[in-house]
Amino acid sequence: MTQAIDATALAADYWSTSIIDIHPGSIKVRGYPIQELIGTIGFPQMIWLMLRGELPEAAQAHLFEAALVASVDHGPHAPSIAISRMATSCGLPLNGAMASALNALDDVHGGAGQQAVELYESIAQLMDAGAAESAAVEQGVDAFIAAHGKYLPGFGHRFHPVDPRATRLLALVDESVLEKTIHGRYAAIARGIEALLKQRKNKPVPMNIDGATAVIYAELGFAPELARGVFCLSRAVGILSHAWEQRGRNERNKGPMPRQMSYRYTGHGERHLP
Template identity: 40%
Template sequence: MNRSALDAYSDGAVWWDTAISDIKKNEIIIRGYPIEELIGTLSYSQMLYLLLCGEVLSEKKARLLESVLVAGADHGPRAPSIAAARMAATCGISFNSCVATGINLLGDVHGGAAEKAMTLFYITNARLKANQDLLLADVVAAQLDHLEKNREKLGGIGHQLHDDDPRIRKLYALAEALVDEGEISGNYLKMAEEFRCQLEERKKRKMTMNIDGVAAAIQCELAIPAEAAKGIFAMSRGMGIVAHALEELQNRVLIKGPCPNRADLVRYTGPELRHLEKRE
Protein backbone atom coordinates (compact mmCIF):
# COMPACT_ATOMS: atom_id res chain seq x y z
CA MET A 1 0.00 0.00 0.00
CA ASN A 2 1.34 3.44 -0.92
CA ARG A 3 2.09 5.77 1.97
CA SER A 4 1.69 9.52 1.96
CA ALA A 5 4.81 11.67 1.83
CA LEU A 6 4.05 13.04 5.29
CA ASP A 7 3.84 9.53 6.74
CA ALA A 8 7.17 8.57 5.22
CA TYR A 9 8.79 11.82 6.32
CA SER A 10 7.60 11.33 9.90
CA ASP A 11 9.50 8.02 9.99
CA GLY A 12 12.74 9.82 9.30
CA ALA A 13 12.85 9.48 5.51
CA VAL A 14 14.18 12.33 3.40
CA TRP A 15 11.63 14.40 1.48
CA TRP A 16 13.12 13.77 -1.97
CA ASP A 17 15.05 10.53 -2.51
CA THR A 18 16.82 10.49 -5.89
CA ALA A 19 19.57 8.50 -7.56
CA ILE A 20 19.61 10.89 -10.50
CA SER A 21 21.35 14.05 -9.37
CA ASP A 22 23.27 15.47 -6.43
CA ILE A 23 23.33 19.26 -6.42
CA LYS A 24 25.56 21.24 -4.03
CA LYS A 25 27.17 24.64 -4.12
CA ASN A 26 29.43 24.82 -7.19
CA GLU A 27 28.92 21.10 -7.84
CA ILE A 28 26.46 19.22 -10.06
CA ILE A 29 26.64 15.42 -10.15
CA ILE A 30 24.47 13.45 -12.60
CA ARG A 31 24.27 9.70 -11.99
CA GLY A 32 27.71 9.93 -10.37
CA TYR A 33 29.32 11.97 -13.17
CA PRO A 34 30.40 15.61 -12.75
CA ILE A 35 28.35 17.73 -15.16
CA GLU A 36 31.48 19.34 -16.60
CA GLU A 37 32.60 15.90 -17.82
CA LEU A 38 29.29 15.34 -19.57
CA ILE A 39 29.03 18.75 -21.26
CA GLY A 40 30.63 18.61 -24.69
CA THR A 41 31.10 14.84 -24.39
CA LEU A 42 27.66 13.24 -24.36
CA SER A 43 25.08 13.66 -27.11
CA TYR A 44 21.50 14.63 -26.31
CA SER A 45 20.31 11.02 -26.58
CA GLN A 46 23.17 9.76 -24.40
CA MET A 47 22.27 12.32 -21.74
CA LEU A 48 18.61 11.34 -21.95
CA TYR A 49 19.45 7.67 -21.50
CA LEU A 50 21.83 8.41 -18.64
CA LEU A 51 19.12 10.35 -16.81
CA LEU A 52 16.48 7.66 -17.43
CA CYS A 53 18.50 4.46 -17.08
CA GLY A 54 21.66 5.44 -15.23
CA GLU A 55 24.21 4.35 -17.82
CA VAL A 56 25.98 5.90 -20.82
CA LEU A 57 24.89 4.42 -24.13
CA SER A 58 27.49 3.53 -26.73
CA GLU A 59 27.66 6.05 -29.55
CA LYS A 60 26.03 3.62 -32.01
CA LYS A 61 23.11 2.85 -29.70
CA ALA A 62 22.76 6.55 -28.89
CA ARG A 63 22.52 7.40 -32.60
CA LEU A 64 19.78 4.79 -32.95
CA LEU A 65 17.83 6.32 -30.05
CA GLU A 66 18.38 9.78 -31.52
CA SER A 67 17.00 8.52 -34.83
CA VAL A 68 13.77 7.60 -33.02
CA LEU A 69 13.58 11.13 -31.60
CA VAL A 70 14.14 12.65 -35.05
CA ALA A 71 11.60 10.34 -36.72
CA GLY A 72 8.76 11.36 -34.40
CA ALA A 73 9.51 15.08 -34.34
CA ASP A 74 6.77 16.29 -36.68
CA HIS A 75 3.72 15.03 -38.55
CA GLY A 76 2.14 18.28 -39.67
CA PRO A 77 -0.85 20.35 -38.46
CA ARG A 78 -3.21 17.39 -38.82
CA ALA A 79 -1.59 15.92 -35.70
CA PRO A 80 -3.80 17.05 -32.78
CA SER A 81 -0.90 18.14 -30.56
CA ILE A 82 0.56 20.38 -33.25
CA ALA A 83 -2.85 21.75 -34.26
CA ALA A 84 -3.57 22.64 -30.63
CA ALA A 85 -0.24 24.42 -30.23
CA ARG A 86 -0.86 26.44 -33.39
CA MET A 87 -4.37 27.38 -32.26
CA ALA A 88 -3.01 28.42 -28.89
CA ALA A 89 -0.46 30.67 -30.60
CA THR A 90 -3.30 32.60 -32.25
CA CYS A 91 -4.93 33.31 -28.88
CA GLY A 92 -2.25 35.60 -27.50
CA ILE A 93 -1.03 33.40 -24.62
CA SER A 94 2.65 33.11 -23.76
CA PHE A 95 4.80 31.02 -26.07
CA ASN A 96 5.66 28.44 -23.40
CA SER A 97 1.92 28.03 -22.78
CA CYS A 98 1.40 27.40 -26.50
CA VAL A 99 4.00 24.63 -26.36
CA ALA A 100 2.46 23.22 -23.17
CA THR A 101 -0.96 23.18 -24.84
CA GLY A 102 0.38 20.89 -27.55
CA ILE A 103 2.35 18.69 -25.15
CA ASN A 104 -0.69 18.28 -22.91
CA LEU A 105 -2.61 16.56 -25.72
CA LEU A 106 -0.11 13.70 -25.76
CA GLY A 107 -1.45 10.74 -23.81
CA ASP A 108 -2.77 7.22 -24.21
CA VAL A 109 -4.68 7.91 -27.44
CA HIS A 110 -2.36 10.39 -29.18
CA GLY A 111 1.22 9.46 -28.33
CA GLY A 112 0.67 6.43 -26.12
CA ALA A 113 0.90 3.53 -28.59
CA ALA A 114 4.63 3.00 -28.06
CA GLU A 115 4.17 2.48 -24.32
CA LYS A 116 1.40 -0.05 -24.95
CA ALA A 117 3.54 -1.90 -27.49
CA MET A 118 6.59 -1.89 -25.23
CA THR A 119 4.56 -3.27 -22.33
CA LEU A 120 3.26 -6.05 -24.59
CA PHE A 121 6.75 -6.81 -25.92
CA TYR A 122 8.25 -7.00 -22.43
CA ILE A 123 5.46 -9.32 -21.24
CA THR A 124 5.97 -11.52 -24.30
CA ASN A 125 9.72 -11.67 -23.70
CA ALA A 126 9.23 -12.52 -20.02
CA ARG A 127 6.98 -15.46 -20.96
CA LEU A 128 9.51 -16.73 -23.45
CA LYS A 129 12.23 -16.57 -20.82
CA ALA A 130 10.05 -18.27 -18.21
CA ASN A 131 9.42 -21.23 -20.53
CA GLN A 132 12.15 -21.73 -23.11
CA ASP A 133 10.18 -24.54 -24.77
CA LEU A 134 7.66 -22.01 -26.04
CA LEU A 135 7.93 -20.66 -29.56
CA LEU A 136 7.70 -16.94 -30.30
CA ALA A 137 4.83 -17.53 -32.73
CA ASP A 138 2.79 -19.38 -30.10
CA VAL A 139 3.28 -16.73 -27.42
CA VAL A 140 2.38 -13.95 -29.87
CA ALA A 141 -0.75 -15.85 -30.92
CA ALA A 142 -1.78 -16.20 -27.28
CA GLN A 143 -1.23 -12.50 -26.69
CA LEU A 144 -3.34 -11.59 -29.71
CA ASP A 145 -6.08 -13.93 -28.48
CA HIS A 146 -6.02 -12.11 -25.14
CA LEU A 147 -6.24 -8.70 -26.83
CA GLU A 148 -9.15 -9.81 -29.00
CA LYS A 149 -11.00 -11.31 -26.04
CA ASN A 150 -10.68 -8.04 -24.13
CA ARG A 151 -11.36 -5.92 -27.23
CA GLU A 152 -8.02 -4.17 -26.87
CA LYS A 153 -6.15 -2.65 -29.77
CA LEU A 154 -2.62 -3.69 -30.62
CA GLY A 155 -0.48 -0.56 -30.38
CA GLY A 156 2.14 0.13 -33.03
CA ILE A 157 0.41 -1.47 -36.01
CA GLY A 158 -1.49 0.37 -38.76
CA HIS A 159 -1.67 4.01 -39.84
CA GLN A 160 -4.55 6.17 -41.08
CA LEU A 161 -2.41 7.83 -43.77
CA HIS A 162 0.71 5.83 -44.58
CA ASP A 163 0.94 2.34 -46.05
CA ASP A 164 4.68 2.64 -46.75
CA ASP A 165 5.95 5.05 -44.12
CA PRO A 166 9.48 6.22 -45.04
CA ARG A 167 10.32 6.60 -41.34
CA ILE A 168 9.72 2.90 -40.73
CA ARG A 169 11.99 1.73 -43.53
CA LYS A 170 14.82 3.97 -42.36
CA LEU A 171 14.55 3.04 -38.67
CA TYR A 172 14.48 -0.66 -39.51
CA ALA A 173 17.58 -0.27 -41.69
CA LEU A 174 19.45 1.55 -38.92
CA ALA A 175 18.39 -0.99 -36.29
CA GLU A 176 19.17 -4.03 -38.41
CA ALA A 177 22.66 -2.68 -39.07
CA LEU A 178 23.26 -2.67 -35.31
CA VAL A 179 21.91 -6.22 -35.06
CA ASP A 180 24.47 -7.31 -37.67
CA GLU A 181 27.21 -5.59 -35.66
CA GLY A 182 26.10 -7.24 -32.42
CA GLU A 183 25.19 -3.94 -30.74
CA ILE A 184 21.59 -5.02 -30.13
CA SER A 185 19.97 -8.47 -30.08
CA GLY A 186 17.25 -7.92 -32.66
CA ASN A 187 14.85 -10.05 -30.60
CA TYR A 188 12.32 -7.27 -30.12
CA LEU A 189 12.47 -6.30 -33.78
CA LYS A 190 11.63 -9.90 -34.70
CA MET A 191 8.89 -9.91 -32.09
CA ALA A 192 7.30 -6.73 -33.47
CA GLU A 193 7.33 -8.20 -36.97
CA GLU A 194 5.76 -11.43 -35.70
CA PHE A 195 2.92 -9.44 -34.15
CA ARG A 196 2.45 -7.52 -37.41
CA CYS A 197 2.43 -10.66 -39.57
CA GLN A 198 0.00 -12.56 -37.36
CA LEU A 199 -2.34 -9.59 -37.11
CA GLU A 200 -2.22 -9.21 -40.89
CA GLU A 201 -3.16 -12.87 -41.26
CA ARG A 202 -6.06 -12.52 -38.84
CA LYS A 203 -7.37 -9.33 -40.44
CA LYS A 204 -6.95 -10.71 -43.98
CA ARG A 205 -5.57 -7.39 -45.16
CA LYS A 206 -2.26 -5.60 -45.27
CA MET A 207 -1.14 -4.31 -41.86
CA THR A 208 1.81 -1.95 -41.72
CA MET A 209 4.12 -1.22 -38.84
CA ASN A 210 3.84 2.40 -37.70
CA ILE A 211 6.33 4.74 -36.07
CA ASP A 212 5.14 3.76 -32.60
CA GLY A 213 5.69 0.07 -33.25
CA VAL A 214 9.24 0.32 -34.53
CA ALA A 215 10.09 2.94 -31.88
CA ALA A 216 8.77 0.55 -29.24
CA ALA A 217 10.89 -2.33 -30.53
CA ILE A 218 14.03 -0.18 -30.65
CA GLN A 219 13.47 1.19 -27.15
CA CYS A 220 12.98 -2.36 -25.85
CA GLU A 221 16.24 -3.34 -27.53
CA LEU A 222 17.85 -0.56 -25.46
CA ALA A 223 16.10 -1.74 -22.25
CA ILE A 224 14.25 1.54 -21.76
CA PRO A 225 11.32 1.21 -19.30
CA ALA A 226 7.93 1.17 -21.01
CA GLU A 227 6.69 3.82 -18.56
CA ALA A 228 9.16 6.31 -20.08
CA ALA A 229 7.80 5.97 -23.63
CA LYS A 230 5.20 8.76 -23.54
CA GLY A 231 7.75 11.12 -22.04
CA ILE A 232 10.28 10.26 -24.73
CA PHE A 233 7.67 10.80 -27.44
CA ALA A 234 6.75 14.14 -25.87
CA MET A 235 10.40 15.20 -26.13
CA SER A 236 10.48 14.06 -29.75
CA ARG A 237 7.19 15.62 -30.88
CA GLY A 238 7.98 18.63 -28.70
CA MET A 239 10.48 19.77 -31.33
CA GLY A 240 7.76 19.93 -33.95
CA ILE A 241 5.34 21.55 -31.53
CA VAL A 242 7.84 24.33 -30.78
CA ALA A 243 8.50 24.93 -34.49
CA HIS A 244 4.82 24.99 -35.49
CA ALA A 245 3.81 27.20 -32.56
CA LEU A 246 6.57 29.65 -33.48
CA GLU A 247 5.55 29.69 -37.14
CA GLU A 248 1.93 30.38 -36.25
CA LEU A 249 2.99 33.08 -33.80
CA GLN A 250 5.00 34.76 -36.56
CA ASN A 251 2.00 34.57 -38.92
CA ARG A 252 0.21 36.93 -36.51
CA VAL A 253 -3.22 35.46 -37.21
CA LEU A 254 -5.65 35.86 -34.32
CA ILE A 255 -8.05 33.32 -32.82
CA LYS A 256 -7.84 30.49 -35.31
CA GLY A 257 -10.34 27.80 -34.31
CA PRO A 258 -10.11 24.06 -34.86
CA CYS A 259 -11.93 24.36 -38.20
CA PRO A 260 -12.76 27.14 -40.71
CA ASN A 261 -15.53 29.59 -39.72
CA ARG A 262 -18.20 28.01 -41.92
CA ALA A 263 -21.64 27.02 -40.72
CA ASP A 264 -21.69 23.85 -42.84
CA LEU A 265 -18.69 22.45 -40.95
CA VAL A 266 -20.37 22.60 -37.53
CA ARG A 267 -23.63 20.78 -36.86
CA TYR A 268 -25.84 21.29 -33.80
CA THR A 269 -27.63 18.14 -32.65
CA GLY A 270 -29.13 19.39 -29.37
CA PRO A 271 -32.77 20.20 -28.48
CA GLU A 272 -34.88 22.58 -30.56
CA LEU A 273 -35.12 26.15 -29.38
CA ARG A 274 -36.85 26.28 -25.99
CA HIS A 275 -37.39 28.72 -23.15
CA LEU A 276 -37.36 28.57 -19.38
CA GLU A 277 -40.75 28.62 -17.75
CA LYS A 278 -41.61 31.97 -16.23
CA ARG A 279 -41.68 32.02 -12.47
CA GLU A 280 -44.46 33.90 -10.73
Protein backbone atom coordinates in the same frame (compact mmCIF):
# COMPACT_ATOMS: atom_id res chain seq x y z
CA MET B 1 11.48 8.94 25.37
CA THR B 2 11.00 10.41 21.92
CA GLN B 3 14.24 10.81 20.03
CA ALA B 4 15.06 14.30 18.82
CA ILE B 5 14.60 14.68 15.07
CA ASP B 6 17.66 15.76 13.10
CA ALA B 7 15.98 18.38 10.90
CA THR B 8 18.92 18.67 8.53
CA ALA B 9 19.06 14.93 7.90
CA LEU B 10 15.28 14.78 7.57
CA ALA B 11 15.28 17.49 4.92
CA ALA B 12 18.19 15.86 3.08
CA ASP B 13 16.40 12.50 2.97
CA TYR B 14 13.07 14.07 1.97
CA TRP B 15 14.36 15.04 -1.52
CA SER B 16 17.19 12.52 -1.81
CA THR B 17 18.24 11.77 -5.39
CA SER B 18 20.85 9.73 -7.22
CA ILE B 19 20.60 11.95 -10.32
CA ILE B 20 22.38 15.19 -9.51
CA ASP B 21 24.76 16.42 -6.82
CA ILE B 22 25.03 20.20 -6.46
CA HIS B 23 27.27 22.22 -4.16
CA PRO B 24 28.66 25.75 -4.50
CA GLY B 25 30.84 25.69 -7.62
CA SER B 26 30.13 22.01 -8.32
CA ILE B 27 27.48 20.25 -10.39
CA LYS B 28 27.73 16.50 -10.96
CA VAL B 29 25.22 14.58 -13.10
CA ARG B 30 25.18 10.89 -12.20
CA GLY B 31 28.67 11.50 -10.83
CA TYR B 32 30.06 13.26 -13.92
CA PRO B 33 31.12 16.92 -13.52
CA ILE B 34 28.83 18.91 -15.79
CA GLN B 35 31.78 20.72 -17.41
CA GLU B 36 33.08 17.37 -18.66
CA LEU B 37 29.74 16.57 -20.30
CA ILE B 38 29.21 19.97 -21.93
CA GLY B 39 30.55 19.93 -25.48
CA THR B 40 31.53 16.27 -25.15
CA ILE B 41 28.29 14.29 -25.31
CA GLY B 42 25.15 14.88 -27.38
CA PHE B 43 21.64 15.45 -26.13
CA PRO B 44 20.51 11.81 -26.72
CA GLN B 45 23.40 10.62 -24.55
CA MET B 46 22.42 13.15 -21.88
CA ILE B 47 18.82 11.90 -21.91
CA TRP B 48 20.07 8.31 -21.58
CA LEU B 49 22.42 9.24 -18.73
CA MET B 50 19.68 11.05 -16.84
CA LEU B 51 17.15 8.22 -17.24
CA ARG B 52 19.41 5.19 -17.03
CA GLY B 53 22.30 6.29 -14.83
CA GLU B 54 25.08 5.39 -17.25
CA LEU B 55 26.24 6.68 -20.63
CA PRO B 56 25.19 4.61 -23.65
CA GLU B 57 27.61 3.01 -26.04
CA ALA B 58 27.98 4.93 -29.31
CA ALA B 59 25.91 2.40 -31.29
CA GLN B 60 23.13 2.47 -28.70
CA ALA B 61 23.07 6.27 -28.76
CA HIS B 62 22.88 6.26 -32.57
CA LEU B 63 19.82 4.00 -32.57
CA PHE B 64 18.19 5.91 -29.71
CA GLU B 65 18.73 9.22 -31.52
CA ALA B 66 17.15 7.81 -34.69
CA ALA B 67 13.96 7.03 -32.78
CA LEU B 68 13.90 10.52 -31.27
CA VAL B 69 14.39 12.19 -34.66
CA ALA B 70 11.66 10.09 -36.30
CA SER B 71 8.97 11.17 -33.83
CA VAL B 72 9.50 14.94 -33.83
CA ASP B 73 6.51 15.99 -35.96
CA HIS B 74 3.61 14.68 -38.00
CA GLY B 75 1.94 17.82 -39.30
CA PRO B 76 -0.64 20.33 -38.06
CA HIS B 77 -3.45 17.77 -38.20
CA ALA B 78 -1.82 15.87 -35.31
CA PRO B 79 -3.83 16.89 -32.22
CA SER B 80 -0.86 17.91 -30.08
CA ILE B 81 0.52 20.12 -32.86
CA ALA B 82 -2.90 21.65 -33.57
CA ILE B 83 -3.35 22.38 -29.87
CA SER B 84 -0.01 24.20 -29.74
CA ARG B 85 -1.08 26.41 -32.65
CA MET B 86 -4.52 27.17 -31.23
CA ALA B 87 -3.10 27.89 -27.78
CA THR B 88 -0.55 30.29 -29.26
CA SER B 89 -3.24 32.13 -31.21
CA CYS B 90 -5.18 32.49 -27.95
CA GLY B 91 -2.28 34.44 -26.47
CA LEU B 92 -0.45 31.76 -24.50
CA PRO B 93 3.35 32.10 -24.33
CA LEU B 94 5.45 29.33 -25.80
CA ASN B 95 5.73 27.42 -22.52
CA GLY B 96 1.94 27.54 -22.07
CA ALA B 97 1.31 26.35 -25.62
CA MET B 98 3.81 23.52 -25.14
CA ALA B 99 2.25 22.47 -21.83
CA SER B 100 -1.24 22.46 -23.36
CA ALA B 101 -0.07 20.30 -26.26
CA LEU B 102 2.00 17.89 -24.17
CA ASN B 103 -0.97 17.29 -21.87
CA ALA B 104 -2.82 15.80 -24.85
CA LEU B 105 -0.22 13.05 -25.24
CA ASP B 106 -2.14 10.49 -23.22
CA ASP B 107 -3.31 6.97 -24.02
CA VAL B 108 -5.15 7.75 -27.26
CA HIS B 109 -2.77 10.31 -28.80
CA GLY B 110 0.76 9.57 -27.69
CA GLY B 111 0.44 6.36 -25.73
CA ALA B 112 0.78 3.78 -28.51
CA GLY B 113 4.54 3.44 -28.10
CA GLN B 114 4.22 2.54 -24.43
CA GLN B 115 1.36 0.17 -25.19
CA ALA B 116 3.36 -1.52 -27.97
CA VAL B 117 6.32 -2.10 -25.65
CA GLU B 118 3.93 -3.61 -23.10
CA LEU B 119 2.51 -5.89 -25.80
CA TYR B 120 5.98 -7.00 -26.93
CA GLU B 121 7.05 -7.67 -23.35
CA SER B 122 3.94 -9.73 -22.64
CA ILE B 123 4.77 -11.93 -25.64
CA ALA B 124 8.40 -12.22 -24.55
CA GLN B 125 7.21 -13.41 -21.13
CA LEU B 126 5.12 -16.13 -22.78
CA MET B 127 8.19 -17.23 -24.71
CA ASP B 128 10.24 -17.27 -21.52
CA ALA B 129 7.58 -19.56 -20.06
CA GLY B 130 8.16 -22.04 -22.90
CA ALA B 131 5.75 -20.99 -25.67
CA ALA B 132 6.98 -21.03 -29.25
CA GLU B 133 7.26 -17.58 -30.83
CA SER B 134 4.26 -17.94 -33.16
CA ALA B 135 2.04 -19.32 -30.39
CA ALA B 136 3.19 -16.63 -27.97
CA VAL B 137 2.47 -13.91 -30.54
CA GLU B 138 -1.04 -15.19 -31.16
CA GLN B 139 -1.78 -15.64 -27.46
CA GLY B 140 -0.33 -12.23 -26.58
CA VAL B 141 -2.27 -10.42 -29.31
CA ASP B 142 -5.54 -12.13 -28.34
CA ALA B 143 -5.03 -11.28 -24.67
CA PHE B 144 -4.28 -7.65 -25.52
CA ILE B 145 -7.41 -7.37 -27.70
CA ALA B 146 -9.54 -8.98 -25.01
CA ALA B 147 -8.28 -6.50 -22.44
CA HIS B 148 -8.09 -3.32 -24.54
CA GLY B 149 -10.27 -3.72 -27.63
CA LYS B 150 -9.57 -4.37 -31.29
CA TYR B 151 -7.08 -1.50 -31.80
CA LEU B 152 -3.55 -2.90 -31.77
CA PRO B 153 -0.95 -0.22 -30.99
CA GLY B 154 1.97 0.12 -33.36
CA PHE B 155 0.41 -1.41 -36.48
CA GLY B 156 -1.42 0.17 -39.40
CA HIS B 157 -1.81 3.86 -40.13
CA ARG B 158 -4.86 5.86 -41.15
CA PHE B 159 -2.75 8.15 -43.36
CA HIS B 160 0.27 6.15 -44.58
CA PRO B 161 -0.21 2.82 -46.39
CA VAL B 162 3.42 2.20 -45.39
CA ASP B 163 4.91 4.50 -42.76
CA PRO B 164 8.22 5.76 -44.20
CA ARG B 165 9.56 6.44 -40.71
CA ALA B 166 9.03 2.85 -39.64
CA THR B 167 10.70 1.50 -42.78
CA ARG B 168 13.88 3.45 -42.09
CA LEU B 169 13.91 2.68 -38.37
CA LEU B 170 13.49 -1.04 -38.97
CA ALA B 171 16.40 -0.98 -41.43
CA LEU B 172 18.52 0.58 -38.68
CA VAL B 173 17.27 -2.07 -36.26
CA ASP B 174 18.37 -4.82 -38.64
CA GLU B 175 21.80 -3.20 -38.99
CA SER B 176 22.07 -3.01 -35.21
CA VAL B 177 21.21 -6.69 -34.87
CA LEU B 178 23.96 -7.60 -37.35
CA GLU B 179 26.40 -5.40 -35.42
CA LYS B 180 25.24 -7.06 -32.16
CA THR B 181 24.24 -3.71 -30.67
CA ILE B 182 20.85 -5.27 -29.84
CA HIS B 183 19.70 -8.88 -29.71
CA GLY B 184 16.72 -8.54 -32.08
CA ARG B 185 14.22 -10.41 -29.95
CA TYR B 186 11.61 -7.65 -29.90
CA ALA B 187 12.09 -6.96 -33.60
CA ALA B 188 11.24 -10.61 -34.28
CA ILE B 189 8.18 -10.40 -32.02
CA ALA B 190 6.94 -7.26 -33.79
CA ARG B 191 7.38 -8.86 -37.20
CA GLY B 192 5.56 -11.91 -35.89
CA ILE B 193 2.62 -9.63 -35.04
CA GLU B 194 2.76 -8.19 -38.57
CA ALA B 195 2.61 -11.69 -40.03
CA LEU B 196 -0.32 -12.66 -37.79
CA LEU B 197 -2.30 -9.54 -38.72
CA LYS B 198 -1.65 -10.12 -42.42
CA GLN B 199 -2.89 -13.69 -42.08
CA ARG B 200 -6.02 -12.71 -40.18
CA LYS B 201 -6.98 -9.70 -42.29
CA ASN B 202 -5.83 -11.02 -45.66
CA LYS B 203 -3.89 -7.81 -46.28
CA PRO B 204 -0.69 -6.24 -44.96
CA VAL B 205 -0.94 -4.22 -41.73
CA PRO B 206 2.58 -2.77 -41.54
CA MET B 207 4.28 -1.53 -38.42
CA ASN B 208 3.94 2.22 -37.93
CA ILE B 209 6.20 4.73 -36.19
CA ASP B 210 4.94 3.72 -32.74
CA GLY B 211 5.54 0.04 -33.37
CA ALA B 212 9.03 0.67 -34.75
CA THR B 213 10.15 3.03 -32.00
CA ALA B 214 8.70 0.57 -29.47
CA VAL B 215 10.98 -2.09 -30.94
CA ILE B 216 13.96 0.21 -30.46
CA TYR B 217 13.06 1.25 -26.92
CA ALA B 218 12.38 -2.37 -25.92
CA GLU B 219 15.61 -3.59 -27.52
CA LEU B 220 17.54 -0.84 -25.71
CA GLY B 221 16.02 -1.79 -22.36
CA PHE B 222 13.72 1.17 -21.72
CA ALA B 223 10.72 0.56 -19.47
CA PRO B 224 7.35 0.88 -21.27
CA GLU B 225 6.41 4.10 -19.49
CA LEU B 226 9.70 5.67 -20.57
CA ALA B 227 8.79 4.91 -24.18
CA ARG B 228 5.99 7.43 -23.79
CA GLY B 229 8.21 9.82 -21.86
CA VAL B 230 10.92 9.98 -24.51
CA PHE B 231 8.25 10.29 -27.22
CA CYS B 232 7.03 13.40 -25.39
CA LEU B 233 10.58 14.76 -25.41
CA SER B 234 10.79 14.16 -29.15
CA ARG B 235 7.36 15.55 -30.05
CA ALA B 236 8.03 18.63 -27.88
CA VAL B 237 10.42 19.81 -30.61
CA GLY B 238 7.65 19.77 -33.22
CA ILE B 239 5.23 21.36 -30.79
CA LEU B 240 7.65 24.22 -30.11
CA SER B 241 8.39 24.69 -33.81
CA HIS B 242 4.71 24.96 -34.75
CA ALA B 243 3.93 27.25 -31.82
CA TRP B 244 6.76 29.55 -32.85
CA GLU B 245 5.63 29.59 -36.48
CA GLN B 246 2.08 30.36 -35.37
CA ARG B 247 3.36 33.21 -33.19
CA GLY B 248 4.67 34.94 -36.32
CA ARG B 249 1.29 34.86 -38.08
CA ASN B 250 -0.46 37.24 -35.70
CA GLU B 251 -3.75 35.31 -35.86
CA ARG B 252 -6.13 35.59 -32.94
CA ASN B 253 -8.29 32.83 -31.46
CA LYS B 254 -7.57 30.31 -34.19
CA GLY B 255 -10.10 27.51 -33.87
CA PRO B 256 -10.00 23.92 -35.11
CA MET B 257 -11.63 24.82 -38.47
CA PRO B 258 -11.48 27.81 -40.83
CA ARG B 259 -14.27 30.31 -40.13
CA GLN B 260 -15.66 29.71 -43.63
CA MET B 261 -16.41 26.08 -42.75
CA SER B 262 -19.45 25.49 -40.59
CA TYR B 263 -19.95 22.62 -38.21
CA ARG B 264 -23.08 20.40 -38.39
CA TYR B 265 -25.74 21.00 -35.76
CA THR B 266 -27.58 17.80 -34.74
CA GLY B 267 -29.78 19.02 -31.87
CA HIS B 268 -33.40 20.23 -31.56
CA GLY B 269 -34.93 22.59 -34.03
CA GLU B 270 -35.81 26.05 -32.75
CA ARG B 271 -38.13 25.87 -29.77
CA HIS B 272 -39.42 28.26 -27.11
CA LEU B 273 -40.28 28.30 -23.43
CA PRO B 274 -44.01 27.98 -22.67
